[in-house]
Amino acid sequence: MDTGTHHRTCHLCEAMCGITITVREGQIDSIQGDPQDPLSRGYICPKAVALQDLHNDPERLRQPVRRTADGWQPLAWDEALDLVAEQLDRVRQAHGRDAVGAYLGNPNVHNHGALVANLPFLKALGTRNRFSATSNDQLPHMLANLELFGHQLLFPIPDIDRIDLLICLGANPMASNGSLMSVPGFRHRIKALQGRGGELVVIDPRRTETAAVADRFHFIRPGSDALMLMAMVHTLFDEGLVNPGHIEPWLKDRDLVELAALPFAPEQVDAHTGIAAADIRALARQLATTPRAALYGRMGTSTQAHGGVATWLIHVLNILTGKLDVPGGVMFTQPAVDLVGLGAMAGQAGHLGRRHSRVQGLPEFGGEFPASTMAEEMLTPGDGQIRGFVCLAGNPVLSSPNGQRLEQALAGLDFMVSVDHYINETNRHADVILPPTSALERSHYDLIFNLLSVRNTSKFSPPLFEADANSRHDWQILLELAHRLEQRRHGGRLGWRQELGWRAFKQLGPDPILDLLLRSGPYGHGGGPLRSLGQPLTDLVLDLLPERHPLHTLAELSPLNRRWQALPKGLSLSSLQQAPSGVDLGPLQPSLPERLFTRDGRINLAPRRYLKDLERLHDRLRDHPGEGLQLIGRRHLRSNNSWLHNSHRLVKGKARCTLQIHPGDAADLGLEPGQPARVRGRAGEVVIPVEITEDLMPGVVSIPHGWGHHRPGTGQSVAAAHAGCSINDVLGDDQVDPLSGTSVLNGQTVTVHPCGEP
Template identity: 50%
Template structure:
């Protein structure tokens, strides 16, 4: 057995430290993982891990995982060489753009992209090389409303306020379930352990959710109707203003729009929102006063807040509550991480890099872009609707949008009609089966890892680098190598550009790819030192070269700003990759500290409390506020749910993570089940505007009457995939009935919760014909 290898589990946002030992298989030839345990010496997670960590072993050893390029020929797949694959991908992309224009090629980045250092660094240049407006990602089925609120209120899309859960006295949590998700936009090794300490030290944690989730069962819980968050939050603010318990604390004099916000929520009396929220006015008033009176409090909302029809305005109101109670940039409130690689500081001097909104709109429906991406809810219609600018080709990276975006059946139809599609993915799944070429990257244990983005939203400042554990198979490619190769092929069109790219390759090789770039970022960051060595000279050469190439100019500007960055006073410790390798358990760089004054990116340096984009949306929400009334028989509201052993669709081919009781069920309150005359285990047909699914019933008193819950990421019954474990536990896809027209109209984020559906027995008992009685005369 090998000595333990210490690394960060990169399967979710928690950044838990693991200790992995390896050995050889029964043949004594192939290295395998023999154990995965929590790393007790990791300063962030302190030995905590969840069941998902076994997925690192499953992904590495999965016989279904692809290693070499595949080409679809008719209905069959043929393994081809990397040279042939890259040649055909280049030809396919150029053909589509030559015949239909640059915007005819689209790009979709799935959730795992940001869990991969190399992909995070090298995906953006490839997107730029396409010169297309049609870029999409999992952002618009996830956290986009929070990023939009950060951009509008603090001037930067990554200025995301993070709950200081280690120090708070009162946490109000909406639409989040850290017991299943391990925390989101709140990276926290051992999140439930940290949350339980709130109550252990005498504090409170209240969960508002249409379901008494695994998290809610550990704390106080209040049912709230799906999509009712906006009304609760507005009424909560109304109480704070009306009862004069607003206090800006250290933000006094550094906020604009306070009176505008007060006027905007004036019409939301707690009594007025009872029907829309299912919460009594007394409870809202009492909780608002208790929150305002707490010494250190924080309001936190996640998926249930974002992915619903009022996601944009709800995310804004969450921030607003923290601001007006003096709990932004204050210990125990909502604070801002100061990570070793400071992406906010790196990009703050450039308006374009701070983020953008509504610079252009989608061709068919006119939905707004955010940070150069369009909402994924329009991707299928942009493929299916003829006309100039129609999407005719697609690149996907580490994504399965057929199962993870709304109206998956429509997207299946659209993908089947593309002229050319290439997928960078190591699975033949429900999406990649439509590709013409699949380019599989190495697995998560075969390359180095650093959480570039999740350290930006961590509840504590930490840094850890994980070198590769396993040697990649011969003639395989890392994500970054695939992305870089395609970027070069699409960018090197002239002799001069080809010469520049040859030099770029030499410099990237000298930097050892992502590891060298990370080293530059660490040394130039707040805990490093001003780079004045050979590495700095190499980076300057690289930047000069990259600035000559249009697709790479954005990346070059980012690094140029980083080169000029000055370390924060008192924090420089000479941090580098070498230092992190010498500290394999990771380094604790200290708690979050107030620093908004130095980091805010608004023009006047003040928090914009009432951005103009939200005010009409809040008024529209008021006008459309549900007034109660009995729902029609069989009409209910659909919400999703997560499980600790699941992560969207990409861990369903791991037997240890899917074995046991069927998790793909529809949760129904017993009272609703009685009205429907359905029993546990029987099947319900759930129907929306776009289609229907049939799914077994799970009776559950923990779900609000009038609401049903179905998990996300299943539906592995499609033909043509190579997922032997997942296919045996196929389930059905919730996103076969989510509606691409049902979204947050402000941000374009898909509304995957609060969807109105009809529910009925899938196999109703046959009606028994009544037999007419016949009078019989006695003889």
């Protein structure tokens, strides 16, 4: 591919923007938006242009390295893989299988090869001490999906292209391009909404970039979202505005929600939330009386002390006002690869609390413990203490609370390995780093974000550049390690059938598996002779077998299911390769009750774990609203967590890692613009320049997420030159939502002083 124009999907955030990359003489000449992409329609953000920086970065690792007393030394691939397998097995043999911990960063979900290979790798690793970015991010959403709809991945998505009212709570899609709502070109879509007479309402402790394009904006105190939402529920029942619409036959326990909301009248919560009672009632009325409307909440609502309840209540409000499963409301996607149906068929719909963490006793979710427990599980002696660690495409020192404590824990491990492109703030403590190929050297298909998209589409991107012969894709790295670990677990060798299976798996790779999933999915090959032969058998299976029988579930997923007969057919890897800009599979469609996975086929509106957790919300209501400054994070369009700060074009210009503070609070504290301030929290303190702005609610301060590149020993000089400070060096890892185990990243109390003060 020395010269030409190539179509791809940008993998740097959830938006899945279509891009065209022009290559001349083996080098990237330009990156532009693809106007033919059915989802992004030509939109891209500044991050996409930096793809070439990441690919060409001379500081990106291109072969395995081992940490020694004399610095990082290169290793051959077989030597590195053998060493890692040997050391991980040594830790297992000496201290038990749970003595090895594993952390998965969120780049894994942008990579279908890694998603396919992670399963056998984690199985071969055998540990129950698993962690991921989930509990610092979207866990409350997945829990609410599981409790109400029966599946952790069944996300209700705002149908933004047909909506007339979007109430946006604790979310900033102008900067994120949507989060758990893949929505490229949000500004254009909001202009279209407003052009048809619709309205965007934003509620946030900060007047965000999204608030700047909104029709109305309300400040809200951090951590009080659940109180406001419960007051909206109270208003619906109090004023006779409850009307679930066509889904009412599948609802249960509506009366329990009404009883739970009784103490939370708007007049009881206004002082705690900072929103007038009249405004809360008006919001509830507007949501109830606007036929095409949705309430959408994200990081601000989920990563707080009442994140579980707040996220549940967002679902409840959309359901009670008849916005679930209707065009212009919130709807479930029907992706080409239906991970929801496949997960249910495999018995992997999700679960909470089957086990609890060793030290704090926090519940696991989907087999993972909260990331906030990692450091204490490494530092606390005893059976099950983590002494070896695997970090897959993550940087939890910067992305998890109390990063300094985690650094201390990592430094004391017996062995650590990281699969990553860079030496970062976390894996500078690793013994071995295994770097995968760049994203432009591998194929790409979005298995996860098509579950979250505002429109059903499908797109496959082949590799843009040929990988070097001395490189490995991440899926190859994981499968090679898994194979070696399985051999060691079985005394050094496997049976010939098992060996043959591993060799075939490693030879096959993820793309043929993707092809099989596409062909057997709802848009797969369901016409011609196949239909005449298979349709009667499919109907027979659906009629005769119990709903929970595996063959019944498989028939439901088949393109021959009559439920899918109106959908386009013929999707496969080869057909996607003939449509390089992607295939439009149509707008979101009503799908209930068939899409429910609860045991009784009904929506569980009042799960008992939420009702029980309302005791904490009652306590908050009885307490004084509280004093002191509350800390929140923020996001920028040119950044995504800690990934992209080694691209000069994304970090150049005005410094973005600042402490934002309201003018009144700054005056009270004697702070001046640009002056360094000392911010102290439960975990420690940072020094950060002051930015005074009326965009912050009084009593609230903000530090962006993902910075803190001042740590020595990393291999990212551009990031180090724009180091900033880490919000997670301030936030305590002992602050979690006990309902879900999610880290409290928004609403912890801090003190702020001019740098000269003690």
